[in-house]
Each structure stands twice: as structure tokens, then as C-alpha cells.
Amino acid sequence: MKKLFEKYREIITYIFFGVVTTAVSMGVYFAILLFAEHIGGILPTESRFNVVRLVAQIVQWIAGVLVAFFTNKKWVFNAGGTTKKETAKELFNFSVGRVGTLGLDTALTFGTVWLLDALNYVPFKFILTFTADLWSKIVASVVVIIANYVISKFFVFKKK
Numbered sequence: 433m434k435k436l437f438e439k440y441r442e443i444i445t446y447i448f449f450g451v452v453t454t455a456v457s458m459g460v461y462f463a464i465l466l467f468a469e470h471i472g473g474i475l476p477t478e479s480r481f482n483v484v485r486l487v488a489q490i491v492q493w494i495a496g497v498l499v500a501f502f503t504n505k506k507w508v509f510n511a512g513g514t515t516k517k518e519t520a521k522e523l524f525n526f527s528v529g530r531v532g533t534l535g536l537d538t539a540l541t542f543g544t545v546w547l548l549d550a551l552n553y554v555p556f557k558f559i560l561t562f563t564a565d566l567w568s569k570i571v572a573s574v575v576v577i578i579a580n581y582v583i584s585k586f587f588v589f590k591k592k
Contacts, residue, residue, distance in 0.1 A: 442508060442585075449503040450577045457496035458569055464488035465565065476565070482542075485565075489541060493534045500580070501526050509589035522588055529583035536579060537572045544568035 437444060468474045468484040475481065501523055505511070513519050548564040555563045 445508045446504070446581055449500070449508055450581075452503065453496050453500045454573050454577070456499050457492045458573075460495045461488045461492040461569065462565075464491060476563075485541070485545075486538075489534075489538050493530065493537070497527055497530045500530075504584050504589065509584065511589040526584065526588045529587060530580065533576045533579050533583070537576045540572035540575060541565075541568045544571050 465476075465484060465488055468481065468488075469476065472484075474484055504526075505519075505522065513522055545564045545568045548567060553564055553567075555561050560566060
């Protein structure tokens with residue numbers, strides 16, 4: 433078992449910390465949506481709720497980038513610079529890559545919500561309520577996690 437872990441350590445730790453990052457990101461995203469709906473009185477059926485989704489998307493992204501950068505640098509890729517200048521450059525490159533996947537995440541989030549709404553999707557409950565927003569975040573997360581791995585491995589934390 434130990435040899436198997438050692439062989440696939442990078443992938444296993446990336447998936448683990450990807451789940452942690454996704455949980456933090458989704459937690460932030462849905463906390464903002466819930467706050468807007470229950471405290472702000474903005475219903476998901478209102479067009480102005482899309483502004484809330486956009487704000488939630490951006491705040492989620494910032495939280496996710498910070499969690500992912502430090503966990504990837506230290507525990508996933510065991511790579512990168514040791515000086516403040518090298519770390520700042522890595523964080524910049526990491527953030528630039530994540531801006532690209534933010535666009536992808538946003539397009540998939542809004543696109544999936546739009547598609548499900550167009551198909552008259554009816555949410556169902558199985559432990560969680562599977563709303564269009566939840567499905568959109570699941571779809572976007574899978575695609576974005578794969579894209580972020582490639583960017584991190586080959587462009588940000590490449591071995592020297």
C-alpha cells in the first residue's frame with residue numbers, strides 16, 4: 433500500500449487538496465447565495481440574483497486560489513521557490529492560470545444554470561437539494577480541477 437501511495441502521491445494529494453479547496457470554495461459560494469436569499473431577500477428566481485452569483489463566484493475564486501496555492505506548493509508538488517521573490521512570482525503565475533480557469537468556471541456555472549433552467553429542471557433532494565446551482569458547481573469543479581492540475585504541474589511548480 434505504501435509503494436502504491438508513493439507512486440501516486442502527487443495525484444492522491446492533489447485530489448485530496450482539490451477536495452479541500454473545492455469544499456472551501458463551494459462553502460464560500462453557497463454561504464453568499466444563502467446570505468443574499470435569506471438575509472438580503474433576493475430570490476434565485478430574480479434576475480438580480482445573477483449579480484449575487486457573480487460576486488459569489490469572485491469571492492469563491494479568491495478563497496480557492498489562496499488555499500490551493502499554499503497546499504499545492506507545500507504538499508502536492510513539493511516544489512517551487514524558497515525566497516519571497518520566488519514565491520511571489522509563483523503566486524503571480526498561479527493566479528494568472530487561475531484567472532483563465534475562473535473564466536472557464538464562470539462560463540460553466542452560468543451555462544449549466546441556464547441550460548437546466550431552459551430544460552425546466554426540477555430540483556430534487558437526496559441528502560442535499562440538487563439545485564441548478566449545485567449541479568453547475570459540480571460540473572465546473574470537475575473540469576476546473578483537471579485544468580488547474582495541468583497548469584500547476586507544467587507551468588507553475590515545474591521541477592527545476
